[in-house]
Amino acid sequence: MKTVTLTLTNPSELFIEGQNITPDNFAGRKAAEIAALDVWEGKQKSPLGKYFTVEGDGGATAEETKIVLRGDCTRVKRIGQQMTAGEIVIEGNADMYIGGWMKGGKIHVKGNVDSFCGIGMEGGELIVDGNAAHHLGSSPRGEWRGMQGGVIRVAGNAGNDTATFINGGTIVIGGDADIHISTHGEGGTVIVKGNAKGRVGGQMVKGDIYVYGTIENPLPGFSMVDEVEQEVDGETARFAHYIGDLGERHPTSKGKTVYANLYTKL
Amino acid sequence: MPKKIENVGCPYCGVCCDDLVVTVSDDGKQILEVENACAIGNQIFHHATGSERVKLPRLRQPDGTYKDISYDEAVDYAAKVLYNAKKPLIYGFGSTNCEGMAAAAKVAETAGAVLDNCASICHGSSFLAIFDNGYPSCTLGETKNRADVIVYWGANPAHAHPRHMSRYSIFPRGFFTGKGHKSRKIVVIDPRHTDTAQVADIHLQVKQGHDYELFDAFRAVVRGHEIPEEVAGIKRERILEVVEIMKKARFGTIFYGMGLCHSDGRNHNVDIAISLTRDLNDYTKWTIMAMRGHYNITGPGAVWSWQYGFPYCLDLTKKDIAHMNPGETSSVDLAMRDEVDAFINIGTDAGAHFPIEAVKHLRKHPWITIDPNICMASEISDLHIPVGIVGVEVPGIVYRMDNVPIQYRKVIDPPEGVISDEELFERIHKRLSELEAEEAAKGPAKAAPEGVRAEE
Numbered sequence: 001m002k003t004v005t006l007t008l009t010n011p012s013e014l015f016i017e018g019q020n021i022t023p024d025n026f027a028g029r030k031a032a033e034i035a036a037l038d039v040w041e042g043k044q045k046s047p048l049g050k051y052f053t054v055e056g057d058g059g060a061t062a063e064e065t066k067i068v069l070r071g072d073c074t075r076v077k078r079i080g081q082q083m084t085a086g087e088i089v090i091e092g093n094a095d096m097y098i099g100g101w102m103k104g105g106k107i108h109v110k111g112n113v114d115s116f117c118g119i120g121m122e123g124g125e126l127i128v129d130g131n132a133a134h135h136l137g138s139s140p141r142g143e144w145r146g147m148q149g150g151v152i153r154v155a156g157n158a159g160n161d162t163a164t165f166i167n168g169g170t171i172v173i174g175g176d177a178d179i180h181i182s183t184h185g186e187g188g189t190v191i192v193k194g195n196a197k198g199r200v201g202g203q204m205v206k207g208d209i210y211v212y213g214t215i216e217n218p219l220p221g222f223s224m225v226d227e228v229e230q231e232v233d234g235e236t237a238r239f240a241h242y243i244g245d246l247g248e249r250h251p252t253s254k255g256k257t258v259y260a261n262l263y264t265k266l
Numbered sequence: 267m268p269k270k271i272e273n274v275g276c277p278y279c280g281v282c283c284d285d286l287v288v289t290v291s292d293d294g295k296q297i298l299e300v301e302n303a304c305a306i307g308n309q310i311f312h313h314a315t316g317s318e319r320v321k322l323p324r325l326r327q328p329d330g331t332y333k334d335i336s337y338d339e340a341v342d343y344a345a346k347v348l349y350n351a352k353k354p355l356i357y358g359f360g361s362t363n364c365e366g367m368a369a370a371a372k373v374a375e376t377a378g379a380v381l382d383n384c385a386s387i388c389h390g391s392s393f394l395a396i397f398d399n400g401y402p403s404c405t406l407g408e409t410k411n412r413a414d415v416i417v418y419w420g421a422n423p424a425h426a427h428p429r430h431m432s433r434y435s436i437f438p439r440g441f442f443t444g445k446g447h448k449s450r451k452i453v454v455i456d457p458r459h460t461d462t463a464q465v466a467d468i469h470l471q472v473k474q475g476h477d478y479e480l481f482d483a484f485r486a487v488v489r490g491h492e493i494p495e496e497v498a499g500i501k502r503e504r505i506l507e508v509v510e511i512m513k514k515a516r517f518g519t520i521f522y523g524m525g526l527c528h529s530d531g532r533n534h535n536v537d538i539a540i541s542l543t544r545d546l547n548d549y550t551k552w553t554i555m556a557m558r559g560h561y562n563i564t565g566p567g568a569v570w571s572w573q574y575g576f577p578y579c580l581d582l583t584k585k586d587i588a589h590m591n592p593g594e595t596s597s598v599d600l601a602m603r604d605e606v607d608a609f610i611n612i613g614t615d616a617g618a619h620f621p622i623e624a625v626k627h628l629r630k631h632p633w634i635t636i637d638p639n640i641c642m643a644s645e646i647s648d649l650h651i652p653v654g655i656v657g658v659e660v661p662g663i664v665y666r667m668d669n670v671p672i673q674y675r676k677v678i679d680p681p682e683g684v685i686s687d688e689e690l691f692e693r694i695h696k697r698l699s700e701l702e703a704e705e706a707a708k709g710p711a712k713a714a715p716e717g718v719r720a721e722e
Binding site: 040043140160165199202217219220245 | 351352353377378394397398476478479481482483484485486488489491492493494497530531534537538541545583584585590591592593594603604605606607
């Protein structure tokens with residue numbers, strides 16, 4: 001695997017839109033060619049090299065390309081958007097849409113990320129060591145087919161609207177989550193290891209949610225059915241099992257109604 | 267002889283009352299009387315001729331004072347600000363006509379700007395819910411003529427839409443609602459005991475910020491499930507009672523306002539309200555409607571959806587791609603994150619409505635206000651361009667809260683020399699195109715088509 005190191009040496013006045021910073025776009029390109037790729041600052045299109053110094057060439061394919069971002073990328077959006085393979089390591093913070101519409105590969109952010117990260121994700125792995133803001137692994141506006149697959153791991157807290165319209169894949173939040181988890185969900189799994197503020201599984205049709213801590217404001221549409229022992233994220237524990245959202249439509253499978261499941265740790 | 271003008275549309279709220287009678291003086295310069303309008307609508311007409319108006323654009327001077335300049339100079343200044351900015355923001359449009367909005371969109375597209383309207387801090391969350399979940403709505407006429415159950419949820423029309431209840435919802439006698447008020451049940455759901463709650467048959471005093479839970483309980487009950495003893499501060503029996511009234515209605519409308527759009531969860535509150543409306547249609551006819559604020563705030567949604575496919579928060583910086591994602595491209599977020607470097611405030615007052623931090627960020631960059639009157643935004647601007655008041659001095663198309671277009675007309679002429687929003691934006695667009703052409707002329711000439719340089 002070949003490594004391309006981008007160092008943000010000349011920060012932008014506004015935000016940089018770096019949708020070209022993906023292994024797919026860097027593959028098969030020399031450092032100088034990578035520096036000539038387009039990035040946007042508002043309506044101004046500039047070469048990547050205006051803001052970043054580029055060291056190292058891309059691999060032959062996306063799989064063989066690793067990108068390391070250094071410097072303060074707090075104001076860089078859309079890194080790894082739509083990537084299909086390869087690896088990205090962001091040494092510090094990053095802004096919005098990190099790993100948005102991602103299909104494969106791996107992104108590791110060592111700091112925090114802003115909103116809309118991993119939206120519309122179809123595959124791959126997004127790891128955030130810090131916190132994530134809102135709409136983590138959510139669906140883009142107006143899209144009723146949300147996250148399809150892949151894994152998102154956030155060590156810290158997540159904002160509101162995590163996993164809206166989730167259809168598949170897994171989201172693991174190490175800390176607390178704000179309101180609205182898996183709203184309109186039709187599949188997938190969300191694991192919150194801390195507390196959830198409320199509206200967990202609102203309008204949810206199918207899928208699973210695990211909350212290890214407390215839910216400050218549980219929804220009236222969830223009803224407890226039994227206690228179960230389950231293995232979740234490598235550890236086994238006992239959970240109270242709720243079904244819901246009873247206010248929402250639910251499909252039937254083999255003559256039985258399929259509900260969404262909410263598990264809270266006992 | 268003073269002249270009476272009948273069937274005049276009111277440029278105040280989203281109800282768009284079109285039955286006003288305005289009396290104008292002999293010379294057509296003074297508005298003497300306004301009949302049928304509410305206190306606020308009345309004031310808008312009287313303000314046009316009864317107050318000192320700004321008649322020329324005013325440019326901020328180094329000493330902090332304003333100096334009158336010509337419209338040509340103002341247009342040049344605005345065009346240069348837009349041209350030089352990397353990401354200008356054009357925001358407002360609550361109080362102008364659709365013609366002005368279309369012209370402004372032309373400017374935004376040429377300038378590579380972000381185009382946003384007051385829905386961004388108002389019913390924008392409704393748009394998001396509508397994208398996700400549809401909009402089983404109707405016109406106000408249908409509500410007036412058919413509805414026997416009205417729900418106001420998080421809305422207080424007694425103050426915000428003064429004639430809504432008398433024209434369309436509670437009091438009027440319609441085709442199938444001949445008994446008017448007597449045959450209607452009114453439910454108000456609001457954490458406060460508002461003046462609207464005062465006229466309700468049932469007032470559910472929901473715990474502030476917990477509307478979503480209450481909707482969820484309503485939905486569970488509609489589907490025949492058990493709910494807890496108390497939800498969001500409302501006892502189970504009360505919820506069952508209201509659900510029964512809703513299921514037995516002949517025709518019902520849920521009118522909702524800022525109580526849903528701007529309490530925790532925002533679009534999801536509206537989203538689940540739409541889901542409830544859909545559920546109720548298994549039993550009877552139910553509709554839902556946003557209590558849109560200004561008389562033409564529905565307009566930009568209609569105009570820009572037609573032009574770009576999105577109603578608000580339009581990022582046109584890539585010029586050939588329209589991108590919309592509130593949270594990123596919404597005005598307040600752009601301001602708070604320092605994402606824009608020029609601001610045009612048109613037909614609204616961002617100075618008064620935005621959080622102070624957002625205003626401070628925006629104020630670091632050029633700020634232009636386009637407004638007929640002096641407002642907070644005009645007083646902190648670099649440039650204030652006065653325009654004619656739509657519905658009083660400028661005619662045009664406006665959209666009522668139920669998406670019905672209405673042709674507004676003018677009753678008097680604007681002060682001498684003052685132009686309309688549409689003309690102003692057309693002139694800014696022309697100047698902007700000239701600046702772009704000049705810039706293009708400076709660059710290297712494009713390769714001539716083959717055959718022209720045959721001798722080489």
